[in-house]
Amino acid sequence: xxxxxxxxxxxxxxxxxxxxxxxxxxxxxxxxxxxxxxxxxxxxxxxxxxxxxxxxxxxxxxxxxxxxxxxxxxxxxxxxxxxxxxxxxxxxxxxxxxxxxxxxxxxxxxxxxxxxxxxxxxxxxxxxxxxxxxxxxxxxxxxxxxxxxxxxxxxxxxxxxxxxxxxxxxxxxxxxxxxxxxxxxxxxxxxxxxxxxxxxxxxxxxxxxxxxxxxxxxxxxx
Amino acid sequence: xxxxxxxxxxxxxxxxxxxxxxxxxxxxxxxxxxxxxxxxxxxxxxxxxxxxxxxxxxxxxxxxxxxxxxxxxxxxxxxxxxxxxxxxxxxxxxxxxxxxxxxxxxxxxxxxxxxxxxxxxxxxxxxxxxxxxxxxxxxxxxxxxxxxxxxxxxxxxxxxxxxxxxxxxxxxxxxxxxxxxxxxxxxxxxxxxxxxxxxxxxxxxxxxxxxxxxxxxxxxxxxxxxxxxxxxxxxxxxxxxxxxxxxxxxxxxxxxxxxxxxxxxxxxxxxxxxxxxxxxxxxxxxxxxxxxxxxxxxxxxxxxxxxxxx
Numbered sequence: 428x429x430x431x432x433x434x435x436x437x438x439x440x441x442x443x444x445x446x447x448x449x450x451x452x453x454x455x456x457x458x459x460x461x462x463x464x465x466x467x468x469x470x471x472x473x474x475x476x477x478x479x480x481x482x483x484x485x486x487x488x489x490x491x492x493x494x495x496x497x498x499x500x501x502x503x504x505x506x507x508x509x510x511x512x513x514x515x516x517x518x519x520x521x522x523x524x525x526x527x528x529x530x531x532x533x534x535x536x537x538x539x540x541x542x543x544x545x546x547x548x549x550x551x552x553x554x555x556x557x558x559x560x561x562x563x564x565x566x567x568x569x570x571x572x573x574x575x576x577x578x579x580x581x582x583x584x585x586x587x588x589x590x591x592x593x594x595x596x597x598x599x600x601x602x603x604x605x606x607x608x609x610x611x612x613x614x615x616x617x618x619x620x621x622x623x624x625x626x627x628x629x630x631x632x633x634x635x636x637x638x639x640x641x642x643x644x645x646x647x648x649x
Numbered sequence: 650x651x652x653x654x655x656x657x658x659x660x661x662x663x664x665x666x667x668x669x670x671x672x673x674x675x676x677x678x679x680x681x682x683x684x685x686x687x688x689x690x691x692x693x694x695x696x697x698x699x700x701x702x703x704x705x706x707x708x709x710x711x712x713x714x715x716x717x718x719x720x721x722x723x724x725x726x727x728x729x730x731x732x733x734x735x736x737x738x739x740x741x742x743x744x745x746x747x748x749x750x751x752x753x754x755x756x757x758x759x760x761x762x763x764x765x766x767x768x769x770x771x772x773x774x775x776x777x778x779x780x781x782x783x784x785x786x787x788x789x790x791x792x793x794x795x796x797x798x799x800x801x802x803x804x805x806x807x808x809x810x811x812x813x814x815x816x817x818x819x820x821x822x823x824x825x826x827x828x829x830x831x832x833x834x835x836x837x838x839x840x841x842x843x844x845x846x847x848x849x850x851x852x853x854x855x856x857x858x859x860x861x862x863x864x865x866x867x868x869x870x871x872x873x874x875x876x877x878x879x880x881x882x883x884x885x886x887x888x889x890x891x892x893x894x895x896x897x898x899x900x901x902x903x904x905x906x907x908x909x910x911x912x913x914x915x916x917x918x919x920x921x922x923x924x925x926x927x928x929x930x931x932x933x934x935x936x937x938x939x940x941x942x943x944x945x946x947x948x949x950x951x952x953x954x955x956x957x958x959x
Contacts (some may be wrong), residue, residue: 450669516875565845581733581774585781586827590889591841598765598888612825623826625785625834628778628797641938 428457428548429521431464431541436475439517442538443476446486447486448516449541451476452506452528453493454520461555463541464519472519497524503531509537512609538574552601563633563640569621571612576629578605584626586610654791654837655809657754658726659698661959663838663867664930668925669932670953671728671840672696672944675705676716685716688725691941694952695948697956698755702838705731705769714744718751728811729753732761737777738786738797745790749806757811757840758783762889781834784812788835810835814868815842817892819933825856834865835941839866840934843884844872844920846892854929863929872922873936874947875913878902914947919950 443449451469461467473489480487490513495502499518510516510528515536518525522543529537545557560577566584566605567574576582581600587606591598594607631637653660653747662669672692677684693701701720703713707887710716716728729748731741744873747757760780764772778786807826812831816824828839844850850870859865875881878901885893896915904912926928933951937944948954 428880558782580765581760582776583760583777583779583781585779585830586823587818588780588890589813589818590762591820592890593819598763604819607820614820614822619823620828622823623830625781625830626788628782631777635687 428460428545429543430461430545430547430557431458431521431543433451433463433468433472433541434539436479439472439476439538440479441488441539443515443517448488448490448513449511450490450492450506450510450513450516452497452524453491453516453518454497454518454524455493455497456498456520458520458541459493459544461549462553464521466491472517494520496520497527500527502533503527507532509623540587562629563629563637564630566629569626570609570617570620571621573605573609573612574611578603584629586622595611655739655754657809658959659728659755660809660837662697662957663872665957665959667932667957667959669867669869669933669935670696670948670951670956671700673700673702673936673938674720674941675702675718675939676711676938676946677712678710679710680711682719683803684872685711686723688791689725689943693723693725693946694956695944695954697932698726698728698803699874700728700730700757700936704735704767705730705762706764707734707769709767709769710758714748714795717748718755720775721752725847726755728755728757728882729936730757730759732759732938733776733783734761734764736775737775741778741783741786742790745787745806745808746802749808752844754786754807754809755811756808757813759785780812781830784810784831784834784836786798792835795897800899807890807912809837809838811838812836813842814839816844816850817846818890819848821853824853825860825862828857829860829862832862837865838931839868841869841871843871843936845884845897846894847920847923849892851927855926858929863931867931868929869932869934870920870927870930871922871934871936872917872920873938874910874917874940874943876910876920876940877913878909881913893918914943914950917947918951921953930934 437601453469469491473491477487509533516537517540519540522527525537527635547555547557550556554596580596582649591604591607596602596604599630674688701713701717707758714728717729720727758780764774790806794802814828881893884891901909901912921933
């Protein structure tokens with residue numbers, strides 16, 4: 428899923444400083460699963476903004492709503508009758524949501540409440556980690572089911588750099604060295620030879636480097 | 650000598666069977682050419698080639714190719730370093746052609762320290778290709794006369810291709826294999842990370858010799874004399890992939906006030922003596938960090954002078 432982190436309250440207050448009435452729009456997709464932008468977090472943010480405003484001696488009217496998804500025009504359309512009633516709308520979806528909203532309702536201002544960070548999953552309760560870089564040409568099967576493009580700080584394809592120590596990456600003790608994990612797994616499997624060929628340079632033309640990506644399923648296009 | 654790959658002094662020294670001795674020089678944090686020339690002057694005649702670092706520790710400095718060119722003008726052979734952090738494949742290939750055109754004949758291919766360590770941690774890194782692929786790229790350009798996309802090169806570069814090896818990084822058991830891959834990719838010579846844990850290095854070299862890797866490339870053992878106890882502790886704790894045993898720190902501490910640097914040099918000299926005899930080691934790479942002026946003394950005391958003329 429898409430992982431995101433909430434923006435600091437001060438940044439959000441700054442965004443809406445000239446607003447008296449706002450709508451906070453949550454999303455029931457990925458951001459609900461990673462506990463950052465679902466109905467619950469919409470409620471928490473609404474309270475936090477109102478309290479902060481009260482401290483400033485001003486009031487803020489906040490309505491709350493959470494859509495099924497914000498990456499689909501079908502659901503974006505559900506707010507068409509109310510979206511114009513506010514000074515601004517804060518979207519708690521990933522970076523996709525406020526863009527779909529902005530396109531659908533060009534008159535309104537939409538602010539992102541979260542910083543979208545990565546594609547990943549929960550490794551324990553309350554902790555999410557990146558797993559995929561969306562490079563457009565999956566190669567994890569060469570590396571014991573682990574992606575060195577997303578998970579090695581240098582996206583190395585030919586083994587661990589000289590900074591790997593104690594199973595950790597040179598950039599931080601909080602970051603696992605994925606190459607340490609790949610080598611260990613292949614060694615345990617008795618398949619170390621899989622890592623001995625020199626992997627050629629990757630083509631990044633399917634990644635973001637090749638320009639914005641577009642996926643088309645001909646059978647669905649009407 | 651028509652079978653030389655690059656015609657560099659380092660290549661000739663190694664080919665003639667001499668025990669090679671290389672140095673290192675970091676470009677200035679500015680366009681201070683005089684300061685660079687001063688540092689280079691200390692190394693002249695003392696070593697066979699001098700590594701010119703490429704924004705080392707991700708701190709921005711004068712470009713390695715420009716500093717290499719200045720070095721060349723000063724009569725010292727550079728070993729031009731290139732990291733994968735700052736250039737994509739287009740920039741790499743054009744710089745490879747550029748340095749070759751300027752008469753630079755050695756090139757060391759490195760991944761590069763992550764920018765998080767440097768003075769611009771906000772920067773975007775590149776890592777379009779990795780160090781292994783950079784080695785293979787340089788070899789392809791030189792030997793096949795072709796770019797990565799197979800287009801023909803109008804006068805291919807002539808370079809003696811180097812790579813790094815860190816026997817102390819983990820997983821330890823994979824390090825000889827990674828070295829073997831670099832040689833397979835096209836490395837003509839290898840310079841290792843600074844060695845302090847001699848036991849681990851001996852074990853690493855034994856494995857390298859058993860695998861026959863030393864017969865396909867020249868391995869230069871990395872030596873950096875410790876200037877102080879603080880430096881030893883810092884390198885052991887803060888520099889990724891560095892292994893500084895407690896015994897060495899204790900030895901330096903025991904040297905007494907004002908004598909630590911001399912003890913550091915003595916340890917380096919003992920290392921060099923052992924490397925001369927160690928199977929599979931073809932030379933020493935002396936990284937006297939901001940200590941270029943001590944290189945003549947170290948070279949002299951290590952019995953490395955005069956350097957062979959080939």
